[in-house]
Amino acid sequence: MLLTPVTQRVLSKELLDVPIRAGLVAVLAVFCFRIFVPFLNLMVWALILAVTLYPLQVRLRGPLAGKDGLIATLIILVAFAVILVPTYLLGVAVANSLERAMTVFRSGSFQIPPPAESVAAWSLVGHRVYDFWAQASSDLTGLAQKFAPQLKEAGLALLGTVTGLGAALLVFCLALIVAGIFMAHGEKGYRSAVLISSRISGPENGVQITDLCTATIRAVAQGVVGIAFIQMLLIGIAFIVMGVPGAGLLALAVLLIGIMQLPATLITVPVIIFVIVTEGVSTATIIFSVYVFVAGLADNVLKPLLLGRGVAVPMPVVLIGALGGMVTGGVTGLFIGPVMLAVGYQLFWRWVKDQPQPQRAQEQKQA
Incomplete structure (x- = not known):
């Protein structure tokens, strides 16, 4: 089929307009992102x-x-x-x-x-610990001067952390x-989220995707904060009963560490060592050590129970999304990871189930 010169010029102009418009939209998107990214x-x-x-x-x-x-x-x-x-x-x-x-x-x-x-009789590290401890007890200033560069680096790291x-x-x-x-403006925000989701994933998926994202964020937030709070109570009560110095501050540190998705054993293990060294080995210290150590690991049991509540996807999807998001994106990724994985999971299985029926089944229905 031969095209007239006028038609060729129109098509050429339209083909030229498409990349120009796409380029302008891309430039606008880049500028908007650079302005918004801070x-x-x-x-x-x-x-x-x-x-x-x-x-x-x-x-x-x-x-x-x-x-x-x-x-x-x-x-x-x-x-x-x-x-x-x-x-x-x-x-x-x-x-x-x-x-x-x-x-x-x-x-x-x-x-x-x-x-x-x-x-000194401790296996593997006994002699080193004994020598280091003995030097610290007899010449602490000299020991500090010996490790001055390491102490300086640790101080700078601590200052940066603070x-x-x-x-x-x-x-x-x-x-x-x-x-x-x-x-x-919650109601308007929800309607806007539904409109955006409908535009991206289709009108039939807009409400479902919005509700899924909302439920996933709430499940992760409540699960993370709830688990950290439960651990703070379990461990803090034991610290107070045992008379650990600064029990309240240590319990608060357990709460903060739990929210940051770090293991509570960073607090419980040093406290157990301190109690055993200062109080000696007894029935009370053994019970305290076992209880606090188990309570520090309670998040491994509670996470599977709380993270997936109220979410229309399997719990492992939310758990894997939270852990993977935490590794790749920090605390923010803890929430974004399970949301993205849950949405992807739902869309994937909707696509899998939306298959055309076989030709014979269609012919039987027509008959």
Whole structure:
């Protein structure tokens, strides 16, 4: 079929317009992303917090009907109190402890007791531990000078960690404020999410995908925070009963470590060693050690039970998504990972089940 010159010019113009438009859209998308990327972490956290806290806002609509802005403000103020008050108390306690330690160290009254002879009999590391401990008890200043470069690096790493925690706390507080704004317009936000999901995955999947993402975020948030809180109670009670110094601060550290998805054994094992060294081996210390060690591993049992609740996908999908997201994307990936994996799982199986029927089955139906 021969095309007229006019038709050829029209087709040529249309073929030229398509890549130009696509290029302009790509440039616009790149510029928008570069402008928005400094706030990406903040907005992701705000969205996660808003989705997690929104059921509380729905429950409070009974006594405060028609006042979504007031409800969201009250929730955010309570969240600020829950977060900032323990953080302030922890900071004051740590600062006082450091000040007392520096005072004792400068006065020269700080002494490390010499090791017992039985330490040298420990297998593999006994002699090294005994020599190091003995030098620390007799010449602590010389030992500190010997390891001065390592201590300097550790101090810089600790300072960087503290700075990073401060910046993360600031971002979290700002995310709480933005989350309050999201919750005050929760209904509009949900409708917008449904429209976006429908545009991406089709009108028949929009509501289902939106509800799946919402349920997954809430399940992970409640599971992570809930498991960390349960571990804090189990371990903190044992610390208080045993009279461990700073039991409250150590319990709070267990809560923070659990939220960061680090093992609670980072706290429990050193405390067990401290109790055995100071109190000796007895029935009480053995029971305490076994109980605290098992409680530190409780998250391995609780995660499979809590992470998949209320989600329309198998629990292993959520668990694998949370662990994989944590490895690849940090704490934010802990939420994004299971959401993406759950959505992909649902779409994949919907595509698998949506198969054309065999020709014979169609002919039988027609007959």
